[in-house]
Amino acid sequence: MGQQEKVATSLAGAVSEEISASLAPVDAELERRYPGDPGTRQPVHTVYVPGDAFAADTLRSWGDRALAALDEHAPDAASFAAVLGLADDLAEPVYSRVRAKLEREPVEDLRVDFEDGYGPRPDAEEDEAAARAARLIAEAYEKGTAAPYMGIRMKCMEAAVRDRGIRTLDVFLTGLMEAGGLPEGLVLTLPKVTYPEQVDAFARLLEAFEKTHGLDAGRLGFEIQIETSQSILATDGTAAVARMIQAAGGRATGLHYGTFDYSACLGVSAAYQASDHPAADHAKAVMQVAAAGTGVRVSDGSTNVLPVGPTAKVHDAWRLHYGLTRRALARAYYQGWDMHPGHIPTRYAAVFAFYREGFEQAAARLARYANRAGGDVMDEPATAKALSGYLLRGLDCGALDIAEVARLTGLTRADLEGFAAPRRGDLTASGK
Numbered sequence: 001m002g003q004q005e006k007v008a009t010s011l012a013g014a015v016s017e018e019i020s021a022s023l024a025p026v027d028a029e030l031e032r033r034y035p036g037d038p039g040t041r042q043p044v045h046t047v048y049v050p051g052d053a054f055a056a057d058t059l060r061s062w063g064d065r066a067l068a069a070l071d072e073h074a075p076d077a078a079s080f081a082a083v084l085g086l087a088d089d090l091a092e093p094v095y096s097r098v099r100a101k102l103e104r105e106p107v108e109d110l111r112v113d114f115e116d117g118y119g120p121r122p123d124a125e126e127d128e129a130a131a132r133a134a135r136l137i138a139e140a141y142e143k144g145t146a147a148p149y150m151g152i153r154m155k156c157m158e159a160a161v162r163d164r165g166i167r168t169l170d171v172f173l174t175g176l177m178e179a180g181g182l183p184e185g186l187v188l189t190l191p192k193v194t195y196p197e198q199v200d201a202f203a204r205l206l207e208a209f210e211k212t213h214g215l216d217a218g219r220l221g222f223e224i225q226i227e228t229s230q231s232i233l234a235t236d237g238t239a240a241v242a243r244m245i246q247a248a249g250g251r252a253t254g255l256h257y258g259t260f261d262y263s264a265c266l267g268v269s270a271a272y273q274a275s276d277h278p279a280a281d282h283a284k285a286v287m288q289v290a291a292a293g294t295g296v297r298v299s300d301g302s303t304n305v306l307p308v309g310p311t312a313k314v315h316d317a318w319r320l321h322y323g324l325t326r327r328a329l330a331r332a333y334y335q336g337w338d339m340h341p342g343h344i345p346t347r348y349a350a351v352f353a354f355y356r357e358g359f360e361q362a363a364a365r366l367a368r369y370a371n372r373a374g375g376d377v378m379d380e381p382a383t384a385k386a387l388s389g390y391l392l393r394g395l396d397c398g399a400l401d402i403a404e405v406a407r408l409t410g411l412t413r414a415d416l417e418g419f420a421a422p423r424r425g426d427l428t429a430s431g432k
Contacts, residue, residue, distance in 0.1 A: 033246070034293035037389075039421050041396045042297055043109035043149050044351045045338045046256070050117040051129040051152075056136050059147055063106025065341035069307065070099065073314045074345075083315045084322045084346070090353055098348045101398050106344060108397070109149040109335075112137075114168050115156070115191050116261075123164070130168045134175025141183040151187035153225075157198040166205060173220075177213055188222040189256065194230045196240060196247035203249045221251045223299075227258030229265045232286050242290035252296045255287045256337070259301030275301050275324055275336075284333060300328040302337035307346075318346045325350035334393060348397075355394030362387045363408035366419070370411060388419035 049058055074080035080098075081091035112133040114126065121129075133152060140146035152172050155165035169188070176182050190202050206220040224244055226232065234240035245252050262283055263273035274280065280301070287298050303324055307317035321343055328336055329350065338347055366387040394400035395413070402413060409416075 035295050036293060036421065037297075038295050039417060041148065042334055042393065044334065044397050045107075045336055045344070045347050046109040046111055046149075046299065047107050047338050047344075048111050048113045048117055048153065051112050051114045051126070051133060052118065052121075054112045054129075054133055054136065056139070059107050059110065059140070059145065062341045062344065063102045066102045066106060066344045067099065069314065069342045070102075070345050073307075073311045073318075080345075080349070083318055084349060084353075085319075086349070086353060087357075090356060093356060094349055094352045097352050097398060098345055101348050102344065105147070105398070107147045109187065110147045111150075111187070111189055112152045114165075115153050120161075123167075126164065126168055127171055130171040131175050134172045135179060137183065138176055138179035141185070142180070146183070146185065149185040149187050150183070151185075151189065153189035153191055156190065156192035157201055158192065158194075169205070170209070173209055182215070182219065186220075187253070188220065189225060190222050191225040191258070192227050192261065193224050193244060194228045194240075196243040199224060199244045199247040199252070200249075203247065203251050206251060218250060221253040222248070223254035223256050224248070224252055225256045225258050226283060226287055227261035227265070229262070232283050239286055239290055241287055245290060245294055245296055252294075254297045254299055254335075255291055256299040257284050257287065257301040259337075260304065262301075273304075275303065276327060284331070288332065297335065298333055300324075300333040300336035302339050303343075304339065306340045307342035308340070314342065317342070322346040322350045326354060329354045351397055352399040355390070355397070355399035358390065359394065359400060359404075360408065362390050363405060366391070366411070366416075367409045370409070370415070370419070384419045385421075388416040392416050392420055 047062065055061075070080070074083055077091040077095035080086070080095050081088070086094055114130065118126075118129075130152070137146065137150050140150070152168070154168045154172075155161040157165065173182070176186070188206075190199070193199060202222065206222070207217070209215075210217060210219055224231075224241075226241060231240050231244065234243070241255065245255075257275070257280065259275050259280060260273050263277060263279060264270075266279050268277060268279055284298065284300065291298050303321055305317050305320055307314040307321070325336060325347055328334075336347070338344055366384060369384045369387070391400065391405055391409070392413075395402060395405065395416075405416075406412065411419075
């Protein structure tokens with residue numbers, strides 16, 4: 001036993017108490033504005049289907065068409081891997097999981113579109129389409145055939161289409177209520193947001209609906225689509241998107257990048273409008289920083305290059321989509337848009353490859369951290385949070401199985417969730 005050190009202090013307890021009291025408002029503000037990730041599943045993609053095209057068999061149709069594309073253009077693991085450049089050890093696991101996913105759960109998130117994909121229609125026609133969307137979505141959840149997340153994108157809050165957008169939302173939500181209530185996976189998307197005041201107005205609209213139907217306050221959340229330059233940089237030089245999150249009053253669930261509207265807003269030529277354009281990278285980086293810690297998730301946009309036509313053309317489109325998806329994942333954009341059934345094989349291939357490539361290393365690092373074992377990397381609570389979040393996302397989408405994760409980490413899903421959602425103090429205790 002060494003000599004016991006004498007511990008001495010100089011400050012009176014009242015000093016610490018005064019400091020704590022002075023920072024109490026800041027503590028409360030941090031908890032309110034930055035609650036952290038909600039810990040719920042985030043879909044890997046969002047599929048948009050025009051309101052007039054949405055039908056009871058849409059989800060199954062997308063899966064069947066995606067499987068047919070594989071059968072025609074990449075009928076086995078080796079041919080699919082050759083198109084995408086997958087490593088030999090990933091070819092079979094990825095291909096088999098993609099096919100299984102398309103059979104079991106082809107779409108993770110579906111939005112019935114009443115905006116650009118639908119366009120202006122007679123009021124009676126849009127009313128009927130919105131009511132039909134509500135009925136079909138309610139039936140899908142009742143039958144157990146729904147995607148994990150489903151909802152609508154209405155027209156925006158700009159003057160020319162505001163009343164129509166509000167009415168479509170009202171018809172849709174009222175239809176769901178009359179069919180038995182709002183499903184847990186309901187998602188609403190507000191497009192072409194330019195000013196925080198539009199977000200505030202939409203939040204008040206949802207609050208009015210909740211009060212009308214006696215719903216819990218805050219039951220209805222929504223995604224904000226970032227499709228204009230003004231939503232990134234306001235006239236006063238501030239990041240408008242950060243103010244939009246606050247204007248939502250806790251209802252914002254996501255920020256979705258609109259590739260083509262945003263690019264066109266900046267004057268990018270049509271041939272260069274893509275999710276990897278420097279303008280897109282800047283916008284998404286601002287969105288990512290604005291959303292960090294708020295519980296609001298960021299989604300990438302889409303590609304408009306469709307995998308259709310002869311095999312050579314389909315393969316080119318697949319390589320493009322796969323590369324863009326992998327690029328987004330590396331930049332922590334874990335969700336994107338898919339515009340065609342032919343896109344979802346490469347969406348899942350990119351996602352599954354991303355999680356399976358890094359699985360063993362992430363599992364080993366998290367196991368060492370959990371067991372306080374040594375290694376060649378010194379990880380901290382923030383890294384354990386990232387590692388467990390990585391594994392959880394892989395489990396949620398089907399890239400990984402809980403048995404193989406448990407085998408390599410010795411952890412349960414509950415353990416992973418505990419590491420993924422540490423208290424704020426746990427992340428800052430090291431002073432890093």
